[in-house]
Ligand code: C2E
Ligand code: CA
């Protein structure tokens with residue numbers, strides 16, 4: 099393994115260097131993305147058992163002139179590492195609440211909140227300010243958090259969640275089934291709803307185990323009084339099974355991909371003079 103070893107090392111060094119540099123460029127460009135108007139929010143419907151939209155999930159999109167469309171799975175972790183998620187997270191919240199305030203009152207909005215945002219102690223205050231600023235009723239806002247958000251600083255996180263809950267905001271456990279110590283988290287934190295991770299939904303048809311897990315989660319939700327949402331529903335069959343297993347709500351390409359927000363209801367469209 100010695101002969102040619104140098105070449106190999108040099109090759110990897112070069113690759114690593116390029117990766118590090120690409121990442122630095124992404125980091126730097128992400129910092130200015132809000133100011134340069136490169137971020138936007140798309141909305142994906144969440145439907146009830148009859149297939150009617152009752153809520154929308156706000157999902158971030160970043161279109162960079164240099165990097166093209168960067169998927170959130172790539173830029174959110176970078177934003178978290180660099181702390182830029184604090185500013186971006188606040189921007190998404192404001193944008194989504196402002197948009198949802200124009201919808202009919204039967205529709206709510208769900209916004210993803212990163213672990214890092216819980217480490218700014220004023221998250222509850224920030225949400226309160228945005229709600230009063232946009233006029234959105236607190237009960238129409240849901241915050242989606244994953245279990246990793248609960249792992250760190252449990253007491254502080256719990257305190258923030260309690261304050262949000264006291265304001266009337268809904269707390270949604272996202273990607274349920276993929277994290278750690280799920281069951282005790284459901285009991286200790288003030289959740290209003292559970293979203294089953296889409297890996298179980300997509301496996302449900304072919305894999306009895308996945309279906310059994312969905313059934314078990316729904317049963318657990320029922321005993322804890324938590325409605326369950328099936329995520330990533332792509333086919334009619336998946337929806338049928340999800341409803342049959344007792345999922346109260348569903349979300350996925352089958353009902354609509356993330357896109358433009360629904361029309362505002364009861365709000366006059368702005369008139370243009372030309
Ligand atoms: P998530 O919160 O689990 O969001 C659901 C993801 O599944 C979205 O990907 C959505 O487009 C995708 N999806 C929806 N229906 C289907 C389906 O039927 N099939 C498949 N295969 N996928 C479906 P997206 O928009 O790329 O977002 C990826 C992740 O990035 C999100 O996962 C969330 O963790 C994170 N993210 C997105 N926007 C935000 C944000 O504003 N703040 C934070 N903190 N994270 C965000
Ligand atoms: Ca989510």
Ligand code: CA
Pocket residue numbers: 272273293295296329
């Ligand atoms: Ca999810």
Ligand code: CA
Pocket residue numbers: 273
């Ligand atoms: Ca996810």
